[in-house]
Amino acid sequence: MSEQGATELIGDYQDEQIDLDTVSKLEHREDHSVLEAELVKGEPLYPHELTRDAVLSMYVMALFFFLSAFVPPPLHGAADPTAGTAFPPPLPDWYLLWAFGCLKAAWDIEFTIFGYHFFLMTAKVWGTLVQGMIIGLVVAVPFIDKAIGAFIDPQYGDVVNRGHERRPIEDPVRAAIGVYGIAIVIMLSIYSINANIAIYYPEINTKVLAMVTLFGPLGCALITYLFLDRRRSEGAKPLNDEERFDLYVDGIKDRRMQRIYEFKLNRCYQCGLCDDICPVRDMEGEYELNIIYNTFQNEHDGVAMWSCITCGMCTAVCPQNIEYVDYVLEQRALTTSGASS
Amino acid sequence: MAEIDKNFMTTYQKVATHDGEDEPIQIWAKDSDSYGGVGTDKLGIWGSVVAVDFDICVADGACIDACPVDVFEWIDTPEHPASDKKAIMTREPDCIVCKACEEVCPVTAVLITDPADIGTGTESAETVTEEVSAEAPSETVVEAPIAMTSDNTALFFHKPNKWLNRAKDVLNKEELPSTGIEKAKDMFKGIRKQTLDSLPRGKDYLALVDNEKCIGCTQCVYFCNFASIDMISWDLMARTSQFESKKALILEDTCTGCTLCVFACPVEAITMEAKT
Amino acid sequence: MSRTKPYSRTIPHPLFERLIVEDAMKEEKDSWKPERPHEYGYFPGCVDFMDVEVKFTHLNKGDADHASIAAASIKLLNYANIDPLVLDMNIFKCSGHDQLWQGQLEVFDALKEHNLRRLKESGIKIMTCSCAECYRTFAVDYDLPNTLGIKVEHVTQTLQGRGLKFKAPEDVTVAYHDPCRLGRMMGEFEAPRDLIQLVDGAKMVELENNKERALCCGVSSMMYCNDATKAVRRKRLDQGTDAGIDIMLGGCPKCYMHMQCMLNEERMNPEEGHHHDYEMMDLMQFLVACLEEGN
Numbered sequence: 001m002s003e004q005g006a007t008e009l010i011g012d013y014q015d016e017q018i019d020l021d022t023v024s025k026l027e028h029r030e031d032h033s034v035l036e037a038e039l040v041k042g043e044p045l046y047p048h049e050l051t052r053d054a055v056l057s058m059y060v061m062a063l064f065f066f067l068s069a070f071v072p073p074p075l076h077g078a079a080d081p082t083a084g085t086a087f088p089p090p091l092p093d094w095y096l097l098w099a100f101g102c103l104k105a106a107w108d109i110e111f112t113i114f115g116y117h118f119f120l121m122t123a124k125v126w127g128t129l130v131q132g133m134i135i136g137l138v139v140a141v142p143f144i145d146k147a148i149g150a151f152i153d154p155q156y157g158d159v160v161n162r163g164h165e166r167r168p169i170e171d172p173v174r175a176a177i178g179v180y181g182i183a184i185v186i187m188l189s190i191y192s193i194n195a196n197i198a199i200y201y202p203e204i205n206t207k208v209l210a211m212v213t214l215f216g217p218l219g220c221a222l223i224t225y226l227f228l229d230r231r232r233s234e235g236a237k238p239l240n241d242e243e244r245f246d247l248y249v250d251g252i253k254d255r256r257m258q259r260i261y262e263f264k265l266n267r268c269y270q271c272g273l274c275d276d277i278c279p280v281r282d283m284e285g286e287y288e289l290n291i292i293y294n295t296f297q298n299e300h301d302g303v304a305m306w307s308c309i310t311c312g313m314c315t316a317v318c319p320q321n322i323e324y325v326d327y328v329l330e331q332r333a334l335t336t337s338g339a340s341s
Numbered sequence: 342m343a344e345i346d347k348n349f350m351t352t353y354q355k356v357a358t359h360d361g362e363d364e365p366i367q368i369w370a371k372d373s374d375s376y377g378g379v380g381t382d383k384l385g386i387w388g389s390v391v392a393v394d395f396d397i398c399v400a401d402g403a404c405i406d407a408c409p410v411d412v413f414e415w416i417d418t419p420e421h422p423a424s425d426k427k428a429i430m431t432r433e434p435d436c437i438v439c440k441a442c443e444e445v446c447p448v449t450a451v452l453i454t455d456p457a458d459i460g461t462g463t464e465s466a467e468t469v470t471e472e473v474s475a476e477a478p479s480e481t482v483v484e485a486p487i488a489m490t491s492d493n494t495a496l497f498f499h500k501p502n503k504w505l506n507r508a509k510d511v512l513n514k515e516e517l518p519s520t521g522i523e524k525a526k527d528m529f530k531g532i533r534k535q536t537l538d539s540l541p542r543g544k545d546y547l548a549l550v551d552n553e554k555c556i557g558c559t560q561c562v563y564f565c566n567f568a569s570i571d572m573i574s575w576d577l578m579a580r581t582s583q584f585e586s587k588k589a590l591i592l593e594d595t596c597t598g599c600t601l602c603v604f605a606c607p608v609e610a611i612t613m614e615a616k617t
Numbered sequence: 618m619s620r621t622k623p624y625s626r627t628i629p630h631p632l633f634e635r636l637i638v639e640d641a642m643k644e645e646k647d648s649w650k651p652e653r654p655h656e657y658g659y660f661p662g663c664v665d666f667m668d669v670e671v672k673f674t675h676l677n678k679g680d681a682d683h684a685s686i687a688a689a690s691i692k693l694l695n696y697a698n699i700d701p702l703v704l705d706m707n708i709f710k711c712s713g714h715d716q717l718w719q720g721q722l723e724v725f726d727a728l729k730e731h732n733l734r735r736l737k738e739s740g741i742k743i744m745t746c747s748c749a750e751c752y753r754t755f756a757v758d759y760d761l762p763n764t765l766g767i768k769v770e771h772v773t774q775t776l777q778g779r780g781l782k783f784k785a786p787e788d789v790t791v792a793y794h795d796p797c798r799l800g801r802m803m804g805e806f807e808a809p810r811d812l813i814q815l816v817d818g819a820k821m822v823e824l825e826n827n828k829e830r831a832l833c834c835g836v837s838s839m840m841y842c843n844d845a846t847k848a849v850r851r852k853r854l855d856q857g858t859d860a861g862i863d864i865m866l867g868g869c870p871k872c873y874m875h876m877q878c879m880l881n882e883e884r885m886n887p888e889e890g891h892h893h894d895y896e897m898m899d900l901m902q903f904l905v906a907c908l909e910e911g912n
Binding site: 502503504505507508509511515517520521522523524525528532557558559563607608609 | 640666670682684688842843864
């Protein structure tokens with residue numbers, strides 16, 4: 001074989017590579033690049049979205065016209081603003097029933113110690129304050145979350161936000177608290193219409209409702225906690241090294257391991273910090289290896305996964321504490337041992 | 342400074358033999374008076390395929406380090422003016438004719454002759470006369486092969502590593518416990534032997550680079566003593582297994598099948614293929 | 618579109634890795650007892666295996682000498698009045714870090730089992746390694762503090778805070794390159810820097826990316842040395858030149874090996890134009906060179 005033959009062979013091989021899907025993928029790398037969103041996939045405003053919105057609006061308008069033409073609502077007499085205490089009493093709209101319930105449930109705070117009588121506040125006052133507190137808590141949740149995160153992981157204080165916006169399934173305590181909050185709002189709403197309920201179901205009197213309002217949400221929270229906790233132990237929890245090792249052996253056969261890491265990786269909210277900092281990705285050139293994205297997509301064509309230099313920068317900056325380096329390790333183990341077993 | 346006589350197989354006589362590991366080692370001298378045996382100052386040239394002029398050898402040890410298949414060992418030669426030990430080719434049959442020892446010997450006391458050339462009248466070594474070229478990877482396949490002689494030391498010159506030498510000086514002053522070098526050396530030799538036995542070599546074989554494995558490190562280029570390896574530029578293609586800008590290419594016209602590149606490749610991307 | 622050739626590259630088998638796999642697969646059933654009890658054990662790692670491999674491949678004409686890292690660590694431990702039991706490779710085996718990260722779990726399993734057995738027989742309480750990868754593997758993957766109750770330290774942590782004194786033979790500017798396994802993965806940034814500060818005459822500068830943001834030296838599990846990974850290494854070496862250093866110090870023999878490989882490749886291909894005018898050394902070698910006379 002002459003030298004020319006060898007070069008030709010190599011040229012053919014290179015052409016063959018080009019014919020395969022890689023280069024065409026590269027040319028459209030915006031399609032699968034997390035950060036290069038020049039050609040954002042999705043529906044364009046015109047003509048797709050405009051047409052769709054126009055059609056839907058016209059449809060709804062048509063419904064209105066139909067209803068008002070053929071099913072007009074009855075118009076009763078005017079309401080009498082001078083009417084006295086009606087029974088059952090007039091209620092606020094359904095979404096404010098919980099506030100009404102707060103006011104109803106409140107009582108005057110006063111107590112006697114050693115013969116001295118202390119009067120703190122009336123029911124009206126703290127019933128109103130409680131509502132403000134509930135709203136305030138809802139607003140404050142992200143800040144509390146961040147503070148807890150900084151407290152739990154103080155050593156990463158200088159790196160990007162390590163806040164713990166965890167999913168309910170990963171933090172059953174906070175999930176239970178959340179469920180408690182929702183349940184108590186619902187229960188307060190129901191409590192607030194105790195008079196109306198008593199009309200139809202006299203056996204459900206205020207006392208019963210009060211008990212349910214007090215203990216019902218606690219019960220819901222407990223159930224949530226137990227339920228989520230069991231789900232955690234089924235496989236969604238982070239494994240320690242011993243368990244992870246055991247899982248390698250039989251996990252590969254029934255692919256439980258995949259399920260675990262994919263679950264952990266789904267915490268990712270595509271902030272792109274790992275991609276920014278990956279030193280291999282950072283290298284200039286026409287063709288850039290998007291290691292993180294490609295491995296994440298399980299595209300183990302032998303480049304992304306094996307080109308990772310396992311330096312750990314991605315793990316260091318991830319705000320969701322995703323241990324990407326360990327993921328690469330597990331994928332390599334799966335590919336190698338899975339293939340050879 | 343004297344060099345080993347390149348035509349010794351035709352001009353010298355066979356005067357004695359010495360035991361090698363498997364085969365006896367032939368000893369050559371100008372005449373029977375020029376050979377006195379071990380313990381004198383007249384030793385002559387030892388070996389045929391791997392020939393070392395013991396009268397010139399200064400026991401530098403570079404040949405022992407450079408040999409990929411461990412042909413050499415030390416033998417004591419008291420009363421010899423040049424040095425009191427010499428490098429003897431105990432495992433001469435293992436020689437893969439890579440000529441690494443010939444290149445590194447500082448006093449040019451080593452001469453390697455391909456066994457196929459012995460007995461056919463072409464025993465005298467051919468000197469390489471092509472021009473030395475210090476450029477490395479070119480874009481396309483090179484037309485004429487370039488040769489490397491021992492004048493290329495400039496390529497490898499660098500500022501001497503004085504801090505490491507300082508550290509070594511301090512460490513050499515005392516005897517420190519071993520960390521397992523014996524086991525490493527034994528295993529290394531074992532694997533080398535295994536590789537050597539599994540590789541066909543000689544003029545009927547050519548080296549072949551597996552482009553999937555080649556990482557473009559250029560080590561084979563510098564180890565090939567026949568300058569038969571070149572680097573070709575490779576299209577950098579991400580998302581393929583060849584994300585390198587250059588890879589090795591064996592120039593088949595001058596490859597002698599010595600298998601030195603196989604040993605030099607850090608990722609074992611080179612194999613031997615029969616010539617068709 | 619169907620592929621005719623698979624893309625995935627088989628794990629490259631540098632000789633060094635093959636030696637370890639072969640060693641791992643050999644069964645050894647004998648039991649061993651050290652001559653006398655020691656509190657500290659020093660694990661040198663595969664420095665000797667690295668030496669026998671690079672002896673013939675790329676670093677033969679360079680200055681790489683890995684075994685001196687181990688020798689230097691032992692000498693420094695003696696200088697600090699510690700008498701470690703050298704857990705040498707005649708009895709122990711490689712920690713298996715590379716095999717774990719390459720995905721070869723059976724090999725890692727075999728190595729782990731062997732080493733755990735030997736460690737139990739050795740009777741040491743504290744293990745010191747001069748290799749950051751071994752340090753992480755023993756502390757995290759073997760989980761020695763929990764399985765055998767042995768505390769694992771890096772040699773810089775062991776030498777820290779013992780009041781050692783060093784004097785550099787001449788003034789030098791040095792920079793410390795944080796190994797990935799010691800820095801990011803185990804969180805140890807300060808101990809090596811403290812040791813460098815103890816050297817009288819050595820001025821320490823920080824590289825542009827340091828501590829948690831340090832650039833990796835190479836490919837730690839010996840996978841896939843391609844242009845992108847080499848570019849990372851070159852960037853790191855360029856940062857050294859920018860900082861104007863005379864020596865770059867690493868904390869792991871792998872860092873040492875990869876940097877030396879690149880420096881050697883640059884020397885062998887001078888027409889490519891890359892040149893770095895400083896030396897690459899391991900921290901232990903540097904400290905030994907700075908030991909005062911009479912020690």
